[in-house]
Amino acid sequence: MSEAVMFSDKLVLPLLATLGASLTILFIQLNTRRVKETKQKIYTASYIMHQCYKILFSELSIIKATIVPHIKAIERILEGDEKLLTTMFLANEFDILKVPSPKITNLPDDYLLVVGYDDIQLVSIYETLAYINSDDTYRQDLNECVKNKLKNMNAFMVLTAEEKTDILHEYYDHLISIEHASKRKIFFILYQVAPSFSRYVRRYQFWLYSKRSLNTEKQKIKNAAAEYKDYLPAADFGHESMNGGIQKEIT
Incomplete structure (x- = not known):
C-alpha cells in the first residue's frame, strides 16, 4: 500500500509542479498582452487627441487670419470700396488657401481594433473626423x-x-x-471627439498607466479654444446646422 502511495506521489507532485508552471506562464503571457493592449489604447487616444489639436489649431488660425478678414473685405467692396478692391488685386489677396488642411495619417488596424473592442462608437467617431477632414471640396x-x-x-x-x-x-x-465647414470640424472636435476620448481614458482599466502625453494634448486643445474663443462655433451650432436652412422652412 505504501509503495502505491509513494508511486502516486511521484506522479502527482511533478504533475502539480508542471501545471503550476504552465499556469504561471499563461498568467504572465495574458498579463503581458493586457498591458500591451492597454498601452495601445492609451497611445490611440493620445494620437487622436493630437490630431484633434492639429486640426483645431489650423482651422481656428485660418478663420481668424484669413477667412474672417476676407469676408469683411468683400462686404466692404460690395458696399462700394473700390480702393480696397484694387488693393486686393494688386496684392493677389483673392488667391488664398492654396494648402489643404493637415491630413490625418492612418492608425495601425490593431490599435483601432483594441479600442473598438471596448467601444466601437469611438472608432466610428474617429473615422468620421478623418472623413470630414479629408473633404477639400470647398x-x-x-x-x-x-x-x-x-x-x-x-x-x-x-x-x-x-x-x-x-x-x-x-x-x-x-x-x-469654407467658414461653415471649418466650424463643423471645430464643433465636432470640441463637442464630440475630444470629450468622448477623454471619458474613455478615465475608465478604471487605465488608472495605473501614465497618460501624460494625452493630458498634454488635452491641455493644448483647451488652450487653443481659449485663445480663439471669439471664433468658436456656438454650442447650438450642430443643432442649427441640422435643423436650419430649408429643413427649418419645411417643418
Whole structure:
C-alpha cells in the first residue's frame, strides 16, 4: 500500500509542479498582452487627441487670419470700396488657401481594433473626423473661382457692374462655405471627439498607466479654444446646422 502511495506521489507532485508552471506562464503571457493592449489604447487616444489639436489649431488660425478678414473685405467692396478692391488685386489677396488642411495619417488596424473592442462608437467617431477632414471640396471650389474670374484685374475691371457683383458674391459664398465647414470640424472636435476620448481614458482599466502625453494634448486643445474663443462655433451650432436652412422652412 505504501509503495502505491509513494508511486502516486511521484506522479502527482511533478504533475502539480508542471501545471503550476504552465499556469504561471499563461498568467504572465495574458498579463503581458493586457498591458500591451492597454498601452495601445492609451497611445490611440493620445494620437487622436493630437490630431484633434492639429486640426483645431489650423482651422481656428485660418478663420481668424484669413477667412474672417476676407469676408469683411468683400462686404466692404460690395458696399462700394473700390480702393480696397484694387488693393486686393494688386496684392493677389483673392488667391488664398492654396494648402489643404493637415491630413490625418492612418492608425495601425490593431490599435483601432483594441479600442473598438471596448467601444466601437469611438472608432466610428474617429473615422468620421478623418472623413470630414479629408473633404477639400470647398477650398478647391474657391481656388477654381479665383483662377477663372479673379486672377486678372484688367479683365475684371472691363466687366459690367452686375457681372462684377455676381463674381464677388460667388467668391463671398465660397468663403462662407469654407467658414461653415471649418466650424463643423471645430464643433465636432470640441463637442464630440475630444470629450468622448477623454471619458474613455478615465475608465478604471487605465488608472495605473501614465497618460501624460494625452493630458498634454488635452491641455493644448483647451488652450487653443481659449485663445480663439471669439471664433468658436456656438454650442447650438450642430443643432442649427441640422435643423436650419430649408429643413427649418419645411417643418
